[in-house]
Amino acid sequence: MPIDLVIIMTETRRKKIKKIFDDNGPIVKASILRENKLCSRDITELIEAGFVKKHRTGFYSWASSDYNMSDIELASSLVPNGVICLYSAAVHHEFTTINPTIVSVAVPSSTVKPQLPEYPPIELYVFSKTFFSLGETSEQLSYTKIRIYDRERTVCDFFRLRYQLGEDVAFEVLKNYMARKNKNLQKLMEYAARLRIKTKIRPYLEAML
Structure with a gap:
């Protein structure tokens, strides 16, 4: 030939x-x-x-x-069983001025931790299977659809992990959430009750109302 x-x-x-x-x-x-x-x-x-x-x-x-996909889009695609959470979700929802260099991704405790890529840098958070799907939603970004926690779950997670992540960041996230017109306090308290932080977050909510 x-x-x-x-x-x-x-x-x-x-x-x-x-x-x-x-x-x-x-x-x-x-x-x-x-x-x-x-x-x-x-x-x-x-x-x-x-x-x-x-x-x-x-x-x-x-x-x-590959369209110069954002780090969040890449992370969501490369960890398909994960959900964008915490710092990355807070940035997406415009709840914090922190600009993290690592993408935060939650994975269920019932699965084996996935192999991570060299890029983007990803930090995995293992969440209980019982509450893993609570507040999960999907959003279409520029090039792909991502799995991400909604506003209320993001606020609750920061309060749930406030000693690990920093109380100042948790308060910033809550303050910016409370300034939103589209906040849903009923949903927030429902999530807080299921995640067993209702008594922890209520005093701060009442002080901001």
Whole structure:
């Protein structure tokens, strides 16, 4: 077979593979690639050629099409069983002026901790399976949908872990939440009761009303 025909066939296959990434990306799991008849040798060849980027074992993106995803989007995609929480959720909800360099991700205590990528830096928080889904919501960002805790769960988590995270940060988060017109105090107290911090947070709420 002539060399130029081999090049044409290789380019044709590369375009088909890129379409798989376009249809399923930006981050694509190895299981999806296998379903589309791609073997590990194909992926290795594309990585070595600079067409595909490996984020962690089993998670890939087309190098020219990762769209400069935000760290939160990347973390959410690379830890699919996790939920964006604490500092990262507080920044997303505009409850704090802190600009963390690490993405905070909660994982359920019932699962094995996932392998983390070199980038972005991720800090895992293991939450009880009983309360893991409380306040979980999803939001569509620029390039992907993320799992994240809502405003009320974020406030409660800071109070629940205030000695570990810092009382000053917990008070800042609560103060900024209370300044919102769309706050839901009934939901906040329901969450606080389930997380067993109702008596801890109530005095501060009453002082801010």
